[in-house]
Amino acid sequence: MDISDFYDTFFEEAEELLADMERLLLDLDVDDPDGEDLNAIFRAAHSIKGGAGTFGFTVLQETTHLLENLLDHTRRGELKLRRDIVDTFLETKDMLHDQLDAYRNGGEPDAEAFERISRVLQQMALDELGQGEAVKTTTKPEPAPAPETGDSAQAGAGAGAERDEEGASAPRRLAITLTGVSDKDRELLVEELQHFGTINSQSGDVARYRVLLDSSESQDDIEAVLCFIIEPEQLSIEVEATAAGDGPAAPPAVPTIPAVTAVEEKASLAVEASPEANKDGPKSGAASPRSSGKSSGKNAKGSESSTIRVPVDKVDQIINLVGELIITQSMLEQTASDLDIVSHGPLVNGMNLLQRNARDLQESVMSIRMMPMDYVFSRFPRLVRDLAAKLGKDVELVTEGKSTELDKSLIERIIDPLTHLVRNSLDHGLESPDKREATGKSPTGRLTLSAQHQGGNILIEVIDDGAGLNRERILAKARSNGLAVTDSMSDDDVWQLIFAPGFSTAEQVSDVSGRGVGMDVVKRNIQEMGGHVEILSKPGQGTTTRIVLPLTLAILDGMSIRCGSETFLLPLNAVLESLQPQSDDIYSMAGDDQLLKVRDEYLPIIALHHALDVTDAKTELTEAIAVIVQGEGRRYALLVDDLVGQQQVVVKNLETNYRKVPGISAATILGDGSVALILDIADLHRLDRRKSQQRHEAKHQHLQEVSLA
C-alpha cells in the first residue's frame, strides 16, 4: 500500500484543522485569551506539523513548526497576544492553506512566500521573546509525555495506587486482611477471591482474617468486588513485598527514572518555561489536555474509514427511488385503510410498520445531501474582520439560522454570490464610524447573515444597517449608462437596476468592490440555481439583500386543501390559522379589493378559486374557509373550500420538464398517484393582484365604451 493513499485524508484533516484554527483565532479575546482555545490552536498546528512530517511535506512542516513554537509560548503566557500578532497568525494560516493546496495539486509551495513567512515568524520570536534559535531547541524534544510521566513518577513515589495500574499485568502477592467478618461472609469472600487468582494461604479468626492471594488484578478491582459483601472499613489490601519478591516491584520503578530525567532535561533546555510550568499547578494542568488531545486525535485517525466518498448522482438515484417507495407506500396505505381492521389485523400492523420505516428511510436519505448553512457562514467572520480593518470600519457580524440545511450542490454555489454581497455591504453599505456617529447611529456597523426555510425555499439574507441605496444616484447612473429609466419608477424597480451589467454607484473604485462587475454575476448565478434576488432598502436605515433559493430536494410538511374538485398543498410553515369568515368581518376597499378583519388586523383576501380559475368552488365568502397564511413577511387570508389534512410530501420540481407557473412553487405526488400543486403564497398574491387589475381594466374599458356610445 502506498503512503500517498493517505494523502487525501491528510489534506482533508489538515483543512479542517486550519478552519478550526482560524475560527479560534478569530474568536480569541486578545486581552484575556482563553487557555483552552490557545491550547486548541496549538494542537491544530501540532497535528498538521506531525502529518506534514509523516508525508514529507517539508515546507509545510517547517512553517507549522515556526508557528507552533510561537503558539506554544502564547499558551504558556510568555508571549502576550496583540492584535497584530493574531493577524500574523492568521496570515500564516492562509499561507499554510496555500501550501496545502500546492501539495494537493502535486506541486511544491511557493518558496519565496515560505521564506517571507518564516522570516516574519522568526523575527516575531526574536522581538517578542528575545530568543531566536533558543525557541527552536526548546520544543524540539517532545515535551508531551513529560507531564504525564512526571505525574506518575510523583504518584508512584507517594502511594501504591498508580503502581497498581502499571503493574496490573504482572501477578504479585496481595495480603488481604478482613476485620470483623462473620464466618459465612468470609466463605463467600474467599470464594470470590479465588476468581482473582490463587489463594496462597489463609488464616485467622472472626476479628482478623488474613488471606494471601497471588493475583494480577488491581487492588481497586478486588476491593470493589469485595465491598459488595462487606464494608470498606473491614477490608485492607496490601502488596506483600517480602513474599512477592523483586519481580513485581521492579517494573513500576523502571519508568520512574526516565521520567525524572525527562523532566530534568526539559527543565535544562527550556530557559524559563519549565520551572514555571512544573511549579504552577494550573499551568501543568493546561499542558496535560494537550497530550489527551493528541491521543484523541489518534483515535480520530483510526476511525477515518467511517466516511466514504460517493458520487452525488448515486445519492440522487437513491433519493428518487425512496421518493417512489413513499408514494407506493401511500397508495398501499390508502387501499388498506378501506379494509376491516379486525379481519386484517396483521396487514394493518404491517402497513403501519412500513410507513414508519419508509419515513425513516426517507429522512436519512435526504439528510445525506443536506448541509448546514454554517458551512458557508463560518467563512465570513474572517472576511469581515479583514475587510473592516482594511476599510477602517467597525463591523459586528451576526449570523442567524446557521443550522438551516441546504442541499450540498446549492451550498457550494451560494458561497461566491454571498461573498460578493457581504463585500458590497461592507464597502458601500456601512458607513465609516464618524459618519455613523454624525447620523446618530452606533459607530459599530451591524452586518447580519441569516438563513431560514420558507415554504419550499430557503431565504438567505445579507442585512446591513448602513446608509441604504441612493435612489437618485442609481437613477443618474442608469441614465448615463443609457438604460431606460423614469423618475416615477418604483423603488423595487430602481433597486433592480444595480443588477445591470457594468453598474456601480460607488464614488470611487476600491480594491474591495465598485468595479461594476459583480452584481449582475450575482444575479445570474442565483438565477442559474433557480432562485432570485430581491433588494429592500431604506435611506439611512440600511439595505437587505434577500436571496431566495428553491429547496428542490426538500421534503415539505404540507397542509392539503381543497378548492372545487382540486387539491392543493400549502407549506405548513406558511399556515398560521384557519377560520370561518363572518360577513361582518369582511370589508371591501376601493370596490374590488376585500379585507378580512382578524383580531383587529385587516388582511387582504385572496380567493384561491379566483386566482387559479377553479370553476366549481364555493364562491360565497362566508361558506369558504379562510386560512391565514404568511408569505414574504406579509399575511393574507386565503379562501379555500376545505382543509383536508396535514401530510409530508416530496417536493417535485415543475421546471424539470415544464416551467415556472405563477402562484405555484412546485408539485408533489399524492397518495393516489396524482399530482398536486404546492402554492406559493406571495406569488399567489401577486397573481391575484394582476388578475384583479386586468378585470378592473376590462371593466373600465367597457364602461368607457358604454359612455362613449
Place this chain on the structure above:
Amino acid sequence: MSAQANTNAPATDAASSEYLVFSLGDEEYAVDILKVQEIRGYENVTRIANVPDFIKGVTNLRGVIVPIIDLRLKFHLDKIEYGGQTVVIVVNVDDRIVGIVVDGVSDVMSLAPDQIKPAPEFGVTLSSDYLSGIGSLEDRMLVLVDIEKLLTHEEMQLVERTAESA
C-alpha cells in the same frame, strides 16, 4: 394501455427512418420514433391555472412531473371528449419529457427519403416551421411533425422564455 416503443425494429434501408403514426380526427400525423419514449393512457392529469388551453396540465410519470399538451387544441381542431382510445405519446426532446394527447396511435412506418415531400407553405394555424415534410404512402398522407421544434417553440410556452431553445 402502455407499451414501450421499440426502437430497434428490423433495419430496412439505411437512409429510411421510422415514424410513429398517430391520428387527430381524420388526419394522420407522424413523429420521429427516436423521440418517442413511451405510449400510455390519459389519466390523472392535474390542471394548471393561467396557461394556454392546449396545456392540459401535469401528470405523474413514475415520479417525474410531466406536462401534457393536447395537439388537437394546439392545431385548432374540434375539441373531443377523451375516451378509452385517447392516448398520450410521451416524447423526450431537448432533455425534457412531454406528453402529447392524440386520438389514437395506428402504426410504426418506415419512410424512404423519396417518400418524404417538402412541407408546403401552410396557413396560419400550422406553421411549416414545425413540419419536417409530408410523407406520402400510396393513398395516405402523413404530416411529419418536427416535435422538437414544435415543443420548444416559444408559442408553446412550455419552456421559460429565458431558457435557450436549441
